[in-house]
Amino acid sequence: MRAVVLDKPGMDNIRVVNVEAPRPGPNEVLIKVRFAGVNPVDYFTINRSGKPMPHIPGAEFSGVIEEFGPNVRGVNVGDEVVVYNRLFDGSCSYCLIGHEELCVNGGLIGVVTNGGFAEYAVVPAINVIRVPRGVSLNEAATLPVGALTAWHMVFDRTGMRAGELVVVLGATGNVGSYAVQFAKLAGATVIAVSRKTVRVKDALMELSADYIVTPEEVQSLVSELSNGLGADLVVDAIGQATWGPSFQLVARHGRWVTAGALTGGDVTLSLSSLYSREVTVIGSTGGTRAGFTKILDILSGRRIKAPIYSKMNLDKVKEAFDAVFKAEDRVGKVLLTPT
Numbered sequence: 001m002r003a004v005v006l007d008k009p010g011m012d013n014i015r016v017v018n019v020e021a022p023r024p025g026p027n028e029v030l031i032k033v034r035f036a037g038v039n040p041v042d043y044f045t046i047n048r049s050g051k052p053m054p055h056i057p058g059a060e061f062s063g064v065i066e067e068f069g070p071n072v073r074g075v076n077v078g079d080e081v082v083v084y085n086r087l088f089d090g091s092c093s094y095c096l097i098g099h100e101e102l103c104v105n106g107g108l109i110g111v112v113t114n115g116g117f118a119e120y121a122v123v124p125a126i127n128v129i130r131v132p133r134g135v136s137l138n139e140a141a142t143l144p145v146g147a148l149t150a151w152h153m154v155f156d157r158t159g160m161r162a163g164e165l166v167v168v169l170g171a172t173g174n175v176g177s178y179a180v181q182f183a184k185l186a187g188a189t190v191i192a193v194s195r196k197t198v199r200v201k202d203a204l205m206e207l208s209a210d211y212i213v214t215p216e217e218v219q220s221l222v223s224e225l226s227n228g229l230g231a232d233l234v235v236d237a238i239g240q241a242t243w244g245p246s247f248q249l250v251a252r253h254g255r256w257v258t259a260g261a262l263t264g265g266d267v268t269l270s271l272s273s274l275y276s277r278e279v280t281v282i283g284s285t286g287g288t289r290a291g292f293t294k295i296l297d298i299l300s301g302r303r304i305k306a307p308i309y310s311k312m313n314l315d316k317v318k319e320a321f322d323a324v325f326k327a328e329d330r331v332g333k334v335l336l337t338p339t
């Protein structure tokens with residue numbers, strides 16, 4: 001099968017080559033991959049780590065069940081599925097309360113196992129979810145990293161309420177484009193922040209953002225809309241580069257949430273600014289299986305859109321990362337098409 005393979009860490013070391021297709025063991029399924037989302041997590045995996053080595057990256061993908069191993073029930077050959085990408089044991093104290101994303105024996109498919117930048121991938125049967133009627137496989141491939149991370153941030157971790165003023169930084173990105181939609185769905189007033197506002201304005205309007213501004217403009221808009229009080233919730237997965245001004249946008253008693261640190265994770269926090277304003281700083285990672293099925297239902301009901309920027313053949317994997325990080329007009333997902 002064709003696959004993106006690296007023998008040692010580094011973007012320069014990735015090759016698209018023919019390798020032997022994997023076979024499903026007990027409790028596993030073989031998926032013929034149709035679409036794989038390209039995310040910063042894959043970039044970091046390629047540059048820093050990845051198991052096993054040689055490694056096939058790809059933490060987000062959809063496809064069709066090709067074969068299944070012993071003890072697998074509830075799936076059939078030909079089923080259209082999308083992969084919930086958190087490995088979990090189902091028995092630790094976090095799994096038992098429905099928080100598979102925190103499993104003590106967990107990890108991410110495509111990071112600690114081979115992933116979906118290939119014609120075929122093997123995953124545990126418990127990680128596949130059937131794609132409902134009305135959702136296409138290319139739309140489904142945008143969900144496991146992009147949408148689920150946003151869902152978990154906005155709903156599970158911050159307890160967002162209708163009527164709140166929400167700021168989403170990096171609004172055009174894989175997570176941001178869904179965070180805007182989920183916050184809007186929950187009844188918030190949503191300010192989408194992007195440094196490329198002119199080129200992406202129409203696309204962000206389609207995702208129902210109430211306001212679209214540059215990082216330079218956001219402070220005065222928040223002040224205007226809140227009578228100087230600040231935002232109830234700031235969603236920021238950009239990290240170091242935005243932290244200072246982003247934290248200052250939060251109102252007294254407000255929340256600031258992150259699920260990533262694209263530009264670096266080491267920041268300086270003024271404790272007095274934290275306690276005197278009673279601000280809550282919240283961490284969030286991935287999401288739960290329950291959240292994932294809800295997102296599929298909502299997309300099936302067409303209450304959100306699955307923004308897709310482009311689809312590229314597997315051979316174009318480096319160009320795909322260029323598009324993710326550099327395309328000035330990108331809103332939403334870059335997908336690889338292995339077959």
Ligand SMILES: [Zn+2]
Binds near residue numbers: 088091092094096105
């Ligand atoms: Zn567990």
